[in-house]
Amino acid sequence: AQKVTQAQTEISVVEKEDVTLDCVYETRDTTYYLFWYKQPPSGELVFLIRRNSFDEQNEISGRYSWNFQKSTSSFNFTITASQVVDSAVYFCALTPPSGYKLSFGAGTTVTVRA
Amino acid sequence: AAGVIQSPRHLIKEKRETATLKCYPIPRHDTVYWYQQGPGQDPQFLISFYEKMQSDKGSIPDRFSAQQFSDYHSELNMSSLELGDSALYFCASRGLAEQETQYFGPGTRLLVL
Numbered sequence: 001a002q003k004v005t006q007a008q009t010e011i012s013v014v015e016k017e018d019v020t021l022d023c024v025y026e027t028r029d030t031t032y033y034l035f036w037y038k039q040p041p042s043g044e045l046v047f048l049i050r051r052n053s054f055d056e057q058n059e060i061s062g063r064y065s066w067n068f069q070k071s072t073s074s075f076n077f078t079i080t081a082s083q084v085v086d087s088a089v090y091f092c093a094l095t096p097p098s099g100y101k102l103s104f105g106a107g108t109t110v111t112v113r114a
Numbered sequence: 115a116a117g118v119i120q121s122p123r124h125l126i127k128e129k130r131e132t133a134t135l136k137c138y139p140i141p142r143h144d145t146v147y148w149y150q151q152g153p154g155q156d157p158q159f160l161i162s163f164y165e166k167m168q169s170d171k172g173s174i175p176d177r178f179s180a181q182q183f184s185d186y187h188s189e190l191n192m193s194s195l196e197l198g199d200s201a202l203y204f205c206a207s208r209g210l211a212e213q214e215t216q217y218f219g220p221g222t223r224l225l226v227l
Contacts (some may be wrong), residue, residue: 049214
């Protein structure tokens with residue numbers, strides 16, 4: 001069984017502040033993939049980043065960065081210098097290889113105030 | 115780049131009616147997934163197809179059925195609609211080169227009155 005926990009329900013920040021979203025996961029698989037998706041108020045689900053279990057290198061992509069720590073089963077996501085357009089629900093998700101379903105966390109609502 | 119296409123985008127039905135949702139995956143993607151998202155909830159997996167065969171099944175009601183056609187598009191058929199079926203229905207597709215990444219369509223917002 002796979003489980004994703006996003007303990008933060010809502011986060012509210014002022015524009016230009018950094019926002020870090022926490023994600024903790026449980027899985028018995030030795031190989032797995034972790035994702036962050038964004039769901040803006042318009043409703044679509046937008047893929048942001050992917051990390052596989054055998055690559056713990058943390059990266060930065062524009063204003064997005066992520067911290068994957070296998071030892072603590074965490075996959076945290078940071079938005080640097082937040083903007084109003086970053087206001088959305090952010091979902092952390094997990095899947096084993098071979099095309100299985102995504103297991104989502106409950107989501108964190110991020111509100112960025114001007 | 116081409117994205118996943120879903121139609122219709124919005125649908126209003128009465129209780130006990132039927133509905134058909136359509137999904138056109140990204141070209142050369144061979145796996146299609148259906149998810150249901152209730153208000154304020156995370157997406158819940160319904161069913162998936164790989165190369166036109168059902169590959170996995172989640173919490174899909176018996177009133178719902180789905181299939182993937184020879185052109186890889188998929189349809190979700192929903193019968194005897196209930197008020198609780200009101201939700202956002204997503205289709206996602208995945209290709210072999212995508213490292214398990216599922217790309218989602220814009221969703222179909224179904225309202226059952």
